[in-house]
Amino acid sequence: MAQKTSRLCLGIESSCDETAAAVVQDGRQILSNVVSTQTAIHQKYGGVVPEVASRQHVAAILPVIDAALADAGVSLDDLDLIAATYGPGLVGSLLVGLTAGKTLALATGLPFVGVNHVEGHIYANFLVHDQAAPPAVCLTVSGGHTALVHVVDYGVYRVLGRTQDDAAGEAFDKIARVLGLPYPGGPQIEKLARTGNPQAYALPRGLIDEPNYHFSFSGMKTAALNAMNSARQQGTPVSGPDFAASVQEAIVDALVTKTVRAVDETGVGCLLLSGGVAANRRLQERLGEAMEQRGVDFFFPPPALCVDNAAMIASAGYFRWRQGEMSSLDLNAVPGLRLN
Numbered sequence: 001m002a003q004k005t006s007r008l009c010l011g012i013e014s015s016c017d018e019t020a021a022a023v024v025q026d027g028r029q030i031l032s033n034v035v036s037t038q039t040a041i042h043q044k045y046g047g048v049v050p051e052v053a054s055r056q057h058v059a060a061i062l063p064v065i066d067a068a069l070a071d072a073g074v075s076l077d078d079l080d081l082i083a084a085t086y087g088p089g090l091v092g093s094l095l096v097g098l099t100a101g102k103t104l105a106l107a108t109g110l111p112f113v114g115v116n117h118v119e120g121h122i123y124a125n126f127l128v129h130d131q132a133a134p135p136a137v138c139l140t141v142s143g144g145h146t147a148l149v150h151v152v153d154y155g156v157y158r159v160l161g162r163t164q165d166d167a168a169g170e171a172f173d174k175i176a177r178v179l180g181l182p183y184p185g186g187p188q189i190e191k192l193a194r195t196g197n198p199q200a201y202a203l204p205r206g207l208i209d210e211p212n213y214h215f216s217f218s219g220m221k222t223a224a225l226n227a228m229n230s231a232r233q234q235g236t237p238v239s240g241p242d243f244a245a246s247v248q249e250a251i252v253d254a255l256v257t258k259t260v261r262a263v264d265e266t267g268v269g270c271l272l273l274s275g276g277v278a279a280n281r282r283l284q285e286r287l288g289e290a291m292e293q294r295g296v297d298f299f300f301p302p303p304a305l306c307v308d309n310a311a312m313i314a315s316a317g318y319f320r321w322r323q324g325e326m327s328s329l330d331l332n333a334v335p336g337l338r339l340n
């Protein structure tokens, strides 16, 4: 019999409010990528409700895995490996996908690899851009994380900075709620900001002058909410587009300043952007301009791989397995898992 040369990994992701499964060949080729999102369910609460999320994951996980196998045209027997997210995230959510992954590994005898969700976001770039490679700096910005990471090599990370309070996506979502916009607020603020003046409201850029790579968005959020409330109390009309543009510019300014500094100080030739907020055009534009001036390559994933998905988990898990790593089946969910 001819020796099998390609390897198939089933990836599973359930760290927040997306139940996802994907089959990826050799860490780079997506054969299927199924995402069942709970956004519509959480929308009426203005954010993710953890208990509701875990119950939805329980209902969705097996149909989503079945769909990923069917879309890829494979069965469990064709797989070589199973990878699932084990942190960071909501513990009740993480446990559903992780338990499904470990149980399938136990039943099939396949190797199992637990994956860090933030590492998965970095791999979303390696999945689709052949020229994206370490050494690189990666800015991962989503509803749950804001991390600036020096990707020294595949699997070797140095976290340069992270948010000290709210994640960038969380800041977008919370301010959007006050504007009466539906969850998730990031895309709504971006849309409204298109016709607005980003200088209309002066908002603080937390930690921007500090000699570190950390972020802080809570001061900006409070200032934005105060500006909105005092305008309402005084009966001054608030321009939605101007307000949205000012908020977006404040968040983007803080992200771009620290990221560009990290690229300059590490001397890398490649910048990666990942996570849900990576879909923001203003952020893409500002980083793109700065990298062009420096002759640094700049990559971000297509929208379907910016948001939470399991293809990125399968890819990261595959490369860890190729390096000889395997996780024990008693691996537990780690809600506060760090990258290094």
Ligand code: KG4
Residues within 6 Å of the ligand: 016, 141, 142, 143, 144, 145, 168, 169, 170, 172, 173, 184, 185, 186, 187, 190, 275, 276, 277, 278, 279, 280, 281, 306, 307, 308
């Ligand atoms: O990565 P993701 O799907 O889930 C988490 O791990 O959090 O990211 C979702 C976050 C939400 O906060 C959402 O508002 C934000 O990404 N987001 C955006 C945009 N698209 C999604 N923020 C700003 N601009 C966008 N275009």
Ligand code: ZN
Residues within 6 Å of the ligand: 117, 121, 142, 144, 275, 276, 307, 308
């Ligand atoms: Zn994420």
